[in-house]
Amino acid sequence: MRKLLIESVFRGKLTEPPPIVSDGEKAALVADLDRVAQRRLGRSLAIREVDAGSCNGCELEIIALTNALYDLERFGLKFVASPRHADVLMVTGPVTRNMEAALRLTYEAMPAPKFVVAVGDCACTGGLFAESPVCVGTVEQILPIDLRIPGCPPDPVALLKGLISLIG
């Protein structure tokens, strides 16, 4: 056996190089996989909402998304209680200094990959509170932003459009 092992070491490897897959073939395989995955798993995102100092106007319209007329869950989007279960962090408000730490902790508690959505004028630009010394100003100054949904507050249709774009 020793002889066989030594021979094997010095002979070099038997494993052949991988087959060359053309870009076209690769794309077709990925598309197949996508179809199967979507059929089995669907498209779904779990959202954790954090009020980082809003006036509660944005919250009212976000809650309206769950009413029977907008029915957010039909798109596979749902609100979850824990950041540990969330794919999307939805943030409202001009990020008051008093909420900055809690916002960061919530983000850090989420598993990657994760999206951050700034909802409302305050979260996007600081809104009327942009100049306040007790507010950070925008969510972007604290967290990387993937999507902005402006409005004061954005109405449920604007919110839906933004969220649907996330699941593409």
Next chain:
Amino acid sequence: MTLIDHQTWQAAVADLTAGSSVFVAIWAERNADAAIVHLAGRHRGAASVEVLSLATSSLHYPSVGLHHPAAILMERAIQDIHGLTADGLPDTRPWLDHGTWPHSRPVVPYPFKPVTGEGVHQIPVGPVHAGTIEPGHFRFSVNGETIVGLEARLGYTHKGTLDLMRGKAPDQAARLAGRVSGDSTVAYTFAFCRAVEQAMGVDVPPRAASLRGIMAELERLANHFGDFGAICNDSGFPLINAHGGVLRERVLRLAASAFGHRLMMDCIVPGGVAVDLTADSARTMTASLPDLLVQFERLVELYDKTASLQDRVVTAGWLDPLLARRLGCGGYVGRASGQDFDARRDLQYAPYDRLTLAVPCLDAGDVDARVRVRMAEIRQSVALILELLGTLADGELRAVLPDGVAASTGSAVVEGFRGDIFAHARTSEGLIAEVFLRDPSWFFWPALEAAIEGNIVADFPLCNKSFNASYSGCDL
């Protein structure tokens, strides 16, 4: 503004302690080493709020909270914002200051009130809560399932709103007033604009006054419909929530089609209103509201006949009428605990001064009573809107504000959906020199802390929702 002496101040505080007057607000303004502290109160049965102003050159003033606990939270806020010391204040822990501001006092871990006893343990909740609601911290002390103490710690949404309003033109400041608490944006702009108009001596045209009333009642309807459902949801009965959510949405859509904004933000402006109501929109509203009421009554019947739901709401979260009186709780919280007060009836203002209003008042003080007060108010709001629509006069929408007038002050109380909102403004050279806005929630939070005692942890969301205090409204 007339300044008073210490003796008059102490006499006013004695009236509050004796209960012959109701505490409305305390706030301050500071200019370097001098400060003025303002105390607003209302004699029981009086038709207006009185504001007393005390000057101090030592940055100290005699604490009102020492004698009348309803003032403690506001005095803690004054301490954080202006650095004034209320001599004798029983609780000097920071309130709005969490040690995160450029001008914060030195940071120390917030010392919650100790609760001790065999088997007592604590459940910290927040500031980020499980649902889509505002941020705040609740510290529960529990023994088994039973809550033996709750302490709320707020201030997370402090945005410095009042500070931003100072020095602004009334129109800009009104937009900020409309974002103190988004669910009450109409009531806040209504109150703030009335205070500014009183200061500037402006009369609002009758059509504008009626439109303000219609907006305020639509806001009340939307919130009451939504919260009725949400309270039932927190009782484990989502069916009413599903229907309540739809009723709320219908009201918001009516508001959007009539006034161009679902929550009617910035629709009330100093001097009048920014948008008119077309005859078409008025007809749609007149036709739709009675239909909403029919659907609502079916939900009321369901609420009444569902024993499992009644089991959760009756006797839960009992607020002692004596405490409601001492705290000066307004709105459905006060009216469900025997406090027969409604600013629309008792501190008459346009357009309610020409309308008759039957104010529902109950004594039970539980979640159910708060729900039933709101039910009665829903019916009343529909009737008021229909009456205002039926008597809507033609005419101007907005009076012109004079500019360059001398400094003068004005104050107003408006009955928002949650309760009475107090606004005080001083204008000088056409700008807002000083402003204070007081949310009814300042008294709801301490009331909730007391009402939750002896309830089980699982009933907290239900009790909390039945108070539905605003966080942003008192964090300011």
